[in-house]
Amino acid sequence: DAKTTQPTSMDCAEGRAANLPCNHSTISGNEYVYWYRQIHSQGPQYIIHGLKNNETNEMASLIITEDRKSSTLILPHATLRDTAVYYCIVRVTGGFKTIFGAGTRLFVKA
């Protein structure tokens, strides 16, 4: 699995968009970009994933650059409950393990 690089921590004001960057310059053509988050010590929560097109769901948007070497997770209107560690992961599909890094600790402040 390709390695990802994320900032250690970020702050965001409540109600504003949170933009979390991720670099994955060694990503392979068959690897997807996945985002999970972990609130306190709860189980990792799936947010969104994509291959090369931008994706949007009820939780977030995922913007992947054309060369696929980086991506940004966007939480459009962050709330206090979005305070969590956000993990950017690249992996192939097919039942393989998910490798978690240290992630980005997002603090949403009132």
Place this chain on the structure above:
Amino acid sequence: EPEVTQTPSHQVTQMGQEVILRCVPISNHLYFYWYRQILGQKVEFLVSFYNNEISEKSEIFDDQFSVERPDGSNFTLKIRSTKLEDSAMYFCASSGVFADTQYFGPGTRLTVL
């Protein structure tokens, strides 16, 4: 919305004792996983299970660990003789027929005294 469930939420045991952690994956999922997270550290992969056999395991998953799908709904992780360093959150996950997105359970906190 379907979800992975785990029991118990917290297990306390004495060193050397056997523990069984239980998971109910999402119905009709075919791939099952166990991960663990020691306090303050990263989430680590332990094992993946498909078609009633282990498909991949990490170096952490030694002979003290075993997994089983005893019936059509449960997926268990057994630690034969617990050690202090087994204290951690244990997460079960499952994924569907295309084995793409893994969905995680809430975890079991294992405390070994």
